[in-house]
Amino acid sequence: MLKVPDHQVAGHPAGNGVLGPLIDDSGNFYKPLQSGERGSREVAFYISFSSNIKIPDRIRKFFPIYHGTKLVEASDGSGLQPHLVLEDVVSNRLNPSIMDIKIGSRTWYPQASEDYILKCLKKDRETTSLPLGFRISGLQIYGSKESGVWKPDKKSLKNFTKDVRLVLRKFVSSNLFEDSSTEPDCSFAPTVYGGSTGILAQLLELKAWFEDQTIFHFNSCSVLMVFEKESIGKVMSSSATVKLVDFAHVVEGNGVIDHNFLGGLCSLIKFISEILADLTL
Amino acid sequence: MLKVPDHQVAGHPAGNGVLGPLIDDSGNFYKPLQSGERGSREVAFYISFSSNIKIPDRIRKFFPIYHGTKLVEASDGSGLQPHLVLEDVVSNRLNPSIMDIKIGSRTWYPQASEDYILKCLKKDRETTSLPLGFRISGLQIYGSKESGVWKPDKKSLKNFTKDVRLVLRKFVSSNLFEDSSTEPDCSFAPTVYGGSTGILAQLLELKAWFEDQTIFHFNSCSVLMVFEKESIGKVMSSSATVKLVDFAHVVEGNGVIDHNFLGGLCSLIKFISEILADLTL
Structure with a gap:
């Protein structure tokens, strides 16, 4: 029996006559x-x-x-x-928090049609893609049994994700559902972002590969960051996972590294490193 | 007494009513x-x-x-x-070989005027900037006392530099002035590109800084690679030098790394690494 997934955070959802996963x-x-x-x-x-x-x-x-x-x-x-x-990268997760981050300051590529290029260029300039090298294109944050899940609609997401630093901090905070003026406590950052198996370590592993691989260029591809708050503390690792998704615009690398993806990935890595560095101050 | 420099490889030269350095x-x-x-x-x-x-x-x-x-x-x-x-970064050089490499797949930036953006975008797409993350924008290669210096004019440069791999190999070859069908011997590559003080080591040092620094964004800035064939062998080091030049489009980084420069720099590093790797095969 197939069903509509609970945890889709980006892309077209199924329903209303639209074909979804x-x-x-x-x-x-x-x-x-x-x-x-x-x-x-x-x-x-x-x-x-x-x-x-x-x-x-x-x-x-x-x-x-x-x-x-x-x-x-x-x-x-x-x-x-x-x-x-x-x-299904979230199939074994009960209450996952998920962030979908589209990597690259440029989501278009030379092989695409002129129309597609102009459409992408406009969106890259309107979002954080151009200045930051990536944009947050999907988000769901699980709070607790009581508060449930927070999943902004498309419009709120667009506004909210302009402040990437704040979103990356809220994503790993326990005081998410308090007054919006409350500083995110980043209490899950050490286990989710940090540590030898955390998200930063995984992103650095990916980065090392992107510095070398010239097989594919991952245009308009996303990094998915997934973790479960409830598993923190129960197990040694935070079970935080990084996955790459969406390969409809991948082209051959032809012996050149994917400098566009790599640049954006390094920018994301810097943002996450800074959150961890701030904790130890 | 001021005079026109012998070794300018990019930008507007002095003379013919044009203001030059x-x-x-x-x-x-x-x-x-x-x-x-x-x-x-x-x-x-x-x-x-x-x-x-x-x-x-x-x-x-x-x-x-x-x-x-x-x-x-x-x-x-x-x-x-x-x-x-x-x-004057080449003042103490008698017969330098120089390459000017404009870094970044994007030479425009959000703060620029629409006209300037479209002009740059066109050039980035016509050259290797977009696919490779950099383009060779100036070149002079010294051969020997007999053969002298080879400095392609603007039009030849544009054609010649489409094959970046070949130019980077010829730059460090001793058989440059032979038949054009001769494979570049890359005989200077180990001392110029390689070694603990060679160009690759210097580019990697720069890269480490660019992964971290969020002070400046170096739009449309060039890496200058300079060395002297005659000094090779005479001294322990090749005296190969990397310099950054042209800062007319540098803007503030505002806490974000220069992912555009970094991506292009990593791409250049990969090309040079491959030339060195090929030597040891």
Whole structure:
């Protein structure tokens, strides 16, 4: 039985006549194949990536596992449609907090159509992409059983995410649902962002790969940061995870590093490093 | 006595009614103050940089020393004009080989005028800036007493520098003036690019700073790579030097790293690393 996922934070959700992703109970995520080149490019990426023996395992873990494509009953009731069958990266999470960060100051690329370039360029200039090298494009923060989950709608998200520093601090704070004038306490930052297996360590591992890899250029691709507040303290690690998602605009690297992704990733790393550095002051 | 420099490889040369840079015998380089915002921005940068105590000495050495501004007789005979007085970074070089590399896939920036942005965007897309994250914008390669210096004119440079890999290899080769079908021997690569004080080591030192510094954004700024073939072998080091030049478009970083410069710098580093890696195969 396929159902609409609880924890989608970016992209088009299923429903209202729009084709959205679905999940099953076995930890699979069914992503509708996008029309035209986007869909074919995303399939091509997953096939190429899955079979490329040059990708080290320490990097492979940052990508959803690919199980092929499958015709399944679409979420909008329009009948059988082709879907990518992927690992559901939040399937084993009860109350995850999730941030979707689109990396790169430039979400367009030379191979795209002029219309697409101008549309992207406009959005990059209107958001934090151009100045910061990335933008927060999806967010859900779990508070507690009482306060529940906070998931801003598209418009609030757009306003809220202009202050990237604040969002990155709130994401790891326990006093999120108090008065908005309260300073975020960042009480989860040491375990979620910090530590040898935390998000910063994972981003640095990714960075080292991006300094070297010239196979792919990850245009308009997102870093997903996921963690569960309830697991903090129970286990040694925070179970914070970084995953890369959305490969509809990945093109071949042709022997050149993805300097656009790398620059944005370094910028994100600097923001997160500063939050950790502030804690120790 | 001021004179026109022998070794200018990029920018507007003096002469033909155009205002160009001048040098003196004491190792000073007189750069005409550009009109409008460019000139004032470059002065503002040098003043701010010179007096900023947060710049470590290991980084300061990559920048020309600033000696203030001075009214001097302009190169075009138009009378006294304001000039920046800078360290002449090639004053102690007899037969230097020089490459000017403009760093960044984007040479425009949000604060610029719409006209300027479109002009830069066009050029970034026509050159290697967009795909590679940098473009070679000036070049002179010294061969020997017999063959002299090779300095392509603007048009040849534009064509020649499309193949960045080849230019970076020819730059450090002894068989430059042979048949164009001859593979560059890269015989100077180990001493010029490699080694603990070579160009790669210097670029990596710069990179580490750019991963951290959020003071300046170096839009449309160049890395100058300079070395002398004749000094190789005579001294322990190759005397290869990296300098940053051209700060007419530097703006404040406002707490964000210069992800555009950093991305392009990492791309250049990867190209040079590969040349060194190929040698050891």
